[in-house]
Amino acid sequence: MDGCHSHGLTARWQCRSGRGPSAAALAKPGGPVQLAAMICESEITFAGNHLDRADHLRADAAAMARLLADPSSRVSPFWHGQPLFDLGAQGPRLAWLSSADPLIAEGPEPAVFLGLDAGGIAHFAVDVSHLAQPDDTPAELPDSRIFIELRTVMAEMDHAETGIAAAAKGIFEWRRAHRFCAGCGGRNAVSHGGWRARCAACGREHFPRVDPVVIMLVLDGDRVLLGRQAAWPERMYSLLAGFIEPGETIEDAVRREVSEESGIRVGAVRYLTSQPWPFPASLMLGCAGRAESRRITVDPHEMEDAIWIGKAEIAEALEGRNDRIVPARPGAIARTILQAWVENRVPGFD
């Protein structure tokens, strides 16, 4: 890539193949480590949606229908929340069909307008769950085309397509949970290219929800606070996280969640990066926080365990060489933040 969109960096500090700055740049005195956290959007799975969402077209139902019918337009089918993928040598890629494809054309659900690419080609997604048989997938597909749960292939996908898939997945999750009006219980009808719902009974408009979640790198010098939940795979530990509650700032939520889950007090909080996480509607807000206490008191209702662990051991764990812990899987923002931290791309606290 030519530069880092999230930091407006010059070529000198540009991200290389989505892996962050070079070791030479990091080692340079006065380099970026002292300036700001260096986590680029190109490192964040589900970021990087390059489509122009073209909001001005959404309200124009005739334009939406015309674009959908255009043979050059591209449509991504989702089946029970799973996108259709083409499996090739380069890894799973979203399968883009035309709206005339029988898989798309016979569906009862209105399409979601995802936006226009740089060439003006319209992209849509369509829910084809009507094709489903219990425990079965649509039979007409070739072997190289398969519906796959997004989380299982997110780290192998083309980066830009993860962002597109996140938008579609988020809309379908919202639509599934908001078929009826929260005001009067009437039936909602989809409008605006799939980005609004209007109650047929009372006329109230409903908009897609995004639920903010804080996820935090709590630091005590060169140690980080990790926790695990009982339901997680054996030995998996990750950053603490939790939903922001009404009336809270991001900083408030970081301090409250860490205190509730581990008993640790957090002082200064800094924002690092974010990740759309459409399972079903989260926006992960990655932060760093300075620990003001060290004694861990785990709330057994929230966590099974919480530990302080050193940077060298985290580096081992990220390379699969640690016997004590396994970090979150590739594609999860917790892993991206930990990776950046062990590479000294996240400044500590003085």
Ligand SMILES: [Zn+2]
């Ligand atoms: Zn209503």
